[in-house]
Amino acid sequence: MSRTARLSTPIEGAQLPTVCVPVVFDDDGYVIPQSVPIVLGGQKIPRALSKDWCARQGLKAEPASVVVLRALGESTVVFVSVGNTYSNLENYRLAGAACARCAGEGSLAFFVPTEVIENPRDAVQALVEGALLASYNYKKLDSSSSFDVVPVGVSLPSVQTHNEVVEGVVRGGVVADAVNWAKRLIDTPAGDLSPRELAKQVLKRLESDAHVDVDVWTETRIKQERLGGLLGVGQGSAQPTRLVYATYDPEPGAGLPHVALVGKGVTFDSGGLSIKTGEGMMAMKTDMTGAAVVMAALSVASRLELPVRVTAIAPMTENMTGESATRPGDVLTIRNGMTIEVLNTDAEGRLILADGLSLAVEADPDTIIDVATLTGAQAVALGDEVGAMYVSTDELADDFLAASRRSGELLWRMPLVAKYESHIESDVADMKNIGKAGRAGSISAALLLQRFTDSRPWVHLDIAGPGRCDASRGYLTKGATAFSARTIVEFLTAVAQSNGD
Numbered sequence: 459m460s461r462t463a464r465l466s467t468p469i470e471g472a473q474l475p476t477v478c479v480p481v482v483f484d485d486d487g488y489v490i491p492q493s494v495p496i497v498l499g500g501q502k503i504p505r506a507l508s509k510d511w512c513a514r515q516g517l518k519a520e521p522a523s524v525v526v527l528r529a530l531g532e533s534t535v536v537f538v539s540v541g542n543t544y545s546n547l548e549n550y551r552l553a554g555a556a557c558a559r560c561a562g563e564g565s566l567a568f569f570v571p572t573e574v575i576e577n578p579r580d581a582v583q584a585l586v587e588g589a590l591l592a593s594y595n596y597k598k599l600d601s602s603s604s605f606d607v608v609p610v611g612v613s614l615p616s617v618q619t620h621n622e623v624v625e626g627v628v629r630g631g632v633v634a635d636a637v638n639w640a641k642r643l644i645d646t647p648a649g650d651l652s653p654r655e656l657a658k659q660v661l662k663r664l665e666s667d668a669h670v671d672v673d674v675w676t677e678t679r680i681k682q683e684r685l686g687g688l689l690g691v692g693q694g695s696a697q698p699t700r701l702v703y704a705t706y707d708p709e710p711g712a713g714l715p716h717v718a719l720v721g722k723g724v725t726f727d728s729g730g731l732s733i734k735t736g737e738g739m740m741a742m743k744t745d746m747t748g749a750a751v752v753m754a755a756l757s758v759a760s761r762l763e764l765p766v767r768v769t770a771i772a773p774m775t776e777n778m779t780g781e782s783a784t785r786p787g788d789v790l791t792i793r794n795g796m797t798i799e800v801l802n803t804d805a806e807g808r809l810i811l812a813d814g815l816s817l818a819v820e821a822d823p824d825t826i827i828d829v830a831t832l833t834g835a836q837a838v839a840l841g842d843e844v845g846a847m848y849v850s851t852d853e854l855a856d857d858f859l860a861a862s863r864r865s866g867e868l869l870w871r872m873p874l875v876a877k878y879e880s881h882i883e884s885d886v887a888d889m890k891n892i893g894k895a896g897r898a899g900s901i902s903a904a905l906l907l908q909r910f911t912d913s914r915p916w917v918h919l920d921i922a923g924p925g926r927c928d929a930s931r932g933y934l935t936k937g938a939t940a941f942s943a944r945t946i947v948e949f950l951t952a953v954a955q956s957n958g959d
């Protein structure tokens with residue numbers, strides 16, 4: 459099932475099968491906003507819920523805690539906690555998700571008390587994102603049910619407030635649609651999503667987006683362009699390799715800030731001749747998460763008409779063991795002329811990203827961001843909830859962490875330890891593709907990538923851990939998360955804003 463979000467009125471909203479009311483926790487229990495209708499679902503809605511009552515009904519203090527009230531033949535009423543303030547965006551995402559889960563396959567309405575919310579646009583966007591992301595289901599594509607946002611106020615909401623709510627509904631809808639699109643690609647079995655098919659799906663989505671150009675490079679072009687890392691990884695597969703080069707430029711020649719995105723698009727990672735275990739391969743259809751994420755972010759930039767230039771580059775290939783596969787000990791020459799000794803064919807992500815980053819540099823952007831399910835070591839270090847962020851400057855780190863705080867996608871800054879450069883020294887090439895066994899594996903991968911950034915402002919996201927989740931929780935659904943897509947969108951939004959100041 460997937461849902462769509464729309465704005466509606468209290469009268470329309472109250473008729474839907476599930477009607478949701480936000481409540482805020484304080485010392486005496488829960489407070490219900492003044493502007494929420496006095497009667498909903500055939501029940502009188504009080505203005506406060508006592509501590510005792512909440513305890514009996516199981517309504518707890520934490521955000522997204524719910525109590526569900528059913529009267530025969532009436533709409534189900536859900537009180538949902540947004541925490542102890544009306545202004546925490548993550549809590550709105552969690553509340554939206556909790557309500558969507560309560561509603562099951564049916565439509566629901568959410569009453570938004572505009573008089574007590576400082577920033578209705580961002581709150582509504584978060585609410586919509588949470589509800590729509592939680593409604594994703596790989597097995598069900600129909601989108602007959604809706605998520606109605608119902609702005610209410612003690613007095614009539616002002617025109618400005620009304621517009622902000624509309625903007626929040628639109629933004630949340632656009633962002634969640636792109637993230638759910640990426641999740642669907644990531645969850646698709648690798649047998650159904652070859653590099654060629656992935657490129658086709660990306661082209662299909664982006665070709666109708668405004669001011670977007672998409673080029674799909676076939677192997678002939680990839681050879682002409684001398685992408686030796688990408689070719690080396692793909693040569694063991696029967697499926698042809700691709701590279702998608704997409705640009706969004708709403709005002710060519712206007713000197714808009716330019717961000718280049720590079721995403722790892724390994725549609726299946728068997729490890730190659732340095733083959734993984736059966737267990738180790740089970741989730742490897744998700745190894746193209748970076749590619750899906752960067753293309754989703756570019757699509758959002760276009761659909762929200764952000765005044766920023768975006769170049770998104772995604773090398774797409776399958777890492778297999780065919781008779782032409784790259785052998786441990788082989789040396790590959792990357793686009794920028796540097797050579798890499800492949801001592802472990804399972805460290806393939808950095809080989810294709812080296813080519814991707816070299817291309818990104820040539821596009822002359824102000825900032826480069828790459829996203830990859832790069833190392834198991836990242837997941838060991840930070841687990842499923844936190845992505846590893848490597849950044850070339852403190853200023854860019856601050857900006858990117860600010861974007862992450864807004865998106866709710868947790869990142870932790872990791873060090874680019876110069877002393878570990880020795881880990882990737884090679885006897886026969888400029889570098890080797892693995893570091894010291896069991897030592898700082900996520901860092902040595904980042905150090906290798908850094909060599910292809912030409913010392914430009916650069917963010918590297920290693921998202922092997924948070925790229926998928928093993929059980930639905932909050933607004934995440936089991937399987938693909940498309941982690942970091944929303945943070946990149948927040949970053950692009952901030953870059954666009956700062957340019958106008």
Ligand code: BES
Pocket residue numbers: 727729741745802804805806807831832833834835837891892893899922923
């Ligand atoms: N795609 C994997 C990383 C990965 C592991 C992502 C688990 C998600 C979950 C990557 O290509 C890989 O195999 N990395 C190796 C590198 C090693 C051989 C230096 C790893 O982490 O084991």
Ligand code: MN
Pocket residue numbers: 727729803804805806807
């Ligand atoms: Mn691998």
Ligand code: ZN
Pocket residue numbers: 724727745804806807831832
């Ligand atoms: Zn991989």
